[in-house]
Amino acid sequence: MARKTKYDYYDDDFKVTAIELGSLPKVKSKDIADILDIHPVMLYRWKKELRDGIILKAPGKGQISKQTSDELKRLKQVEKSFIRLQQEHELLKKSIQFCSSLKKKSSSS
Numbered sequence: 001m002a003r004k005t006k007y008d009y010y011d012d013d014f015k016v017t018a019i020e021l022g023s024l025p026k027v028k029s030k031d032i033a034d035i036l037d038i039h040p041v042m043l044y045r046w047k048k049e050l051r052d053g054i055i056l057k058a059p060g061k062g063q064i065s066k067q068t069s070d071e072l073k074r075l076k077q078v079e080k081s082f083i084r085l086q087q088e089h090e091l092l093k094k095s096i097q098f099c100s101s102l103k104k105k106s107s108s109s
Contacts, residue, residue, distance in 0.1 A: 010038075012055050012056060015046045015049075015050070015055050016050065016055065018032060018033075018036055018038070018043055018046065019043070019046055019047050019050055022043050022047070023047075029043050029044065053066055053069055
């Protein structure tokens with residue numbers, strides 16, 4: 001079987017539109033790929049590239065820079081860590097309160 005000598009090039013706008021169509025409820029990605037005359041695996045690869053930030057949406061469609069994306073991820077990590085630390089703090093306060101109440105009971109006996 002001969003290799004394809006000319007490959008089709010699809011710009012990011014086309015890829016994003018195809019991904020959005022494939023993400024509609026009750027629409028199969030395979031059907032969208034058939035309609036657009038692309039291989040279904042290509043559509044799945046584009047979805048992954050969009051998630052990874054390789055394909056960028058047009059500025060009018062809510063594109064954010066890689067740096068902003070990284071900052072948002074870091075912010076989410078910090079928020080999770082903060083919530084965990086708050087829970088630990090509350091637990092320690094309750095533990096101290098419980099231990100001090102035990103000391104009071106044992107010393108009064």
